[in-house]
Amino acid sequence: MTVATSLIPGLDDIVKRSDPRRRGEIARAIAALFFQDAAKLRPDLVDLFDNLLIDLVPHAELAARADLAERFSYLDNAPPHLVGELARENEIMVAAPVLRRSPVLDDAALVEIARLKGQGHLLAITERPILSADITDVLVERGDRDVVRRAASNAGATFSDGGYSELIKRASQDGVLTLKIGQREDLSGEHLKELLNGTLGVIRRRLSSVVNPSRQVEIKRTMVAIEEAALPPGPRRDFSAAQRTVLGLYRGGHLGESALLGFAKAQKYEESIASLSAMAGVRLTILDRLIAGDRYDPILILGRFLNLGWPTVRALILLWYGPHRKPADADIEAARNNFTRLMPATAERVVNFWRNRQPI
Structure with missing residues (x-):
């Protein structure tokens, strides 16, 4: 029996011997007194109510417990021991309201609960308006997908950096999580690169379409950097002379299929690729x-997109x-058949995707 309990005649007997319904009625009656003037209660009176209600x-x-948890969850000066007890209840109907929003719960209590309780408790904690890195570290470590x-x-x-890395590691197997991380305003350039590096191409494209414009540019640049870093070691081709040649043809109005065919027949790789790039x-x-x-599939796609004849594609x-x-000869014939069957609309979709892979 607490000191507070002894102030009300018969309350101790109710606590020890009464059934849950009777206890709930008394708890509601005492809580009603608290709610009547909660904002004006002095700390010593809050402690008194806390000792009674606990x-x-x-x-x-x-x-009764769920109802009181809901009502107390909105108060800045709710009885702290009672709120802590409610937050630690196994019944999620009782614990969830205070875990979601009670300002009385501090980070230490939330971290403790997140470490010890089940996924329902962790899910409720994720809905708090502010979550510190100490809390999210535990949520990422112990939490399920939801x-x-x-x-x-x-x-x-x-x-934290470690929390973000673990979050991104889990996103490699979860496309929905990838999209959610990619839309975060606090995602650093390094973490964005880490996220994209472990992401399938289809998710990358989806991510590019749902983030804000500035992040879209950053995503495209990062994707290009990742792809370039994946190139095998060795000398890179120098296209500078070929680009000058193609630019001269373009300015003179002579860049077209005929010039491209001439470069290809002469086995001039750089000039051929520079021409295709410009066209x-x-x-x-x-x-x-x-x-x-x-x-060689990209050649078939480009040929259909540019409406090239089979001799040029060949x-x-x-x-x-x-x-x-x-x-x-059979390989060339198979390539011709594939080229003939390729739909222009399909080729256009693929080329548009290649275009969107370049930075803006």
Whole structure:
């Protein structure tokens, strides 16, 4: 029996022997006195109510506990011991309101609860208007998919460097989480690069469409940097002379399929790629990487997009093989069939994607 309990005749007997409904009725009656003038209560009176209610509320029926937790969760001067007890309840109906918003709970209490309680408690904590890095570290470490997604969506959440790295690691297997992290205003350039590096291309494209314009530019630049860093070591091609040649053809009005066919037949790789880049509007370094790959499909796509004839496309395929390799007739015929079947709309979608990969 507390000192506060002894001030009310018979209250101790109610606490010890009464059923939960009776305890709930008494708790509600005492809480009603608190709510009548809560803003004006002195700290010593708040402590008195705290001592009274801490003996009653935890033993009251579930509905009474949930109702009082909801009402106390909005008060700056709610009885602190009672709020702490409610927040630690296993019944999430009781704990959730105070975990979501009670200003009485400090970071130490929230970290303790996040470390010990279940996913329902963690999910409620993610809805607080402000979350410190100490709290989010635990949420990212212990939380399930829904908890981590909700924490990443909270604009008032702060993440430590370690917390961000763990968040990004989990995002590599969760496209929804990737999108939520990518939209955070506090995402640093390094963390953005880390996020994109472990993300599938389809998620990257989706991310580029949902973030603000300034972040879109940053994403595209980061994607180009990641792709360039992945290039194999060795000398890079020098396109400067080829670009000057192509620019001269363009200014003279002679850049077209005929010039491209001439470059391809002469096995002039740099001039051919520079011509395709200018004609298709795709960044030169991206086009070079695509065509220098282990498949000639990009040539078919560019040929259909630019409405090139089969002789020009065939010459570009032979350029891809190089002067020291001769493809089988069956391979060339298969390439012609694939080129014929390729829909212009499909080629246009792919080329537009290649264009969007370049920085603005």
